[in-house]
Amino acid sequence: MPKMGSKPLGGTLIEGGQEPIQYPSIRLMDTEVDAIPSDAKIGDERMITGKVRVSEMGNGADGSRTARLEVLELYLEEKSKPTAAEKMYPTMSEE
Secondary structure, eight states: OOOTTOOOOOSOSOOTTSOOOOOOOOOOOGGGGGGSOTTOOTTOOEEEEEEEEEEEEEEOTTSOEEEEEEEEEEEEEETTSOOHHHHHOHHHHTO
8 A cells, every 4th residue: 555655564464374473553542542433343344544653663682673653643444445446447346
């Protein structure tokens, strides 16, 4: 999704047909929870669009790496919502 100067991370969070490994997560507190639609339920899948800022990057002595992202803007949409391309070129999605 090349928006806002972003680039795909590459790779996958699923290795060799095994169960997914630990996914990155976002924890919202207090008034930040207002970004979640009131009809959302645990287990719902939503599309997320947002703007983040890298606030920390680190390398551990054991070779592990860490990063912290600050969420500046966050938008959640229904998973089944049509993409921009589907809206602009509806006949292409029917093929």
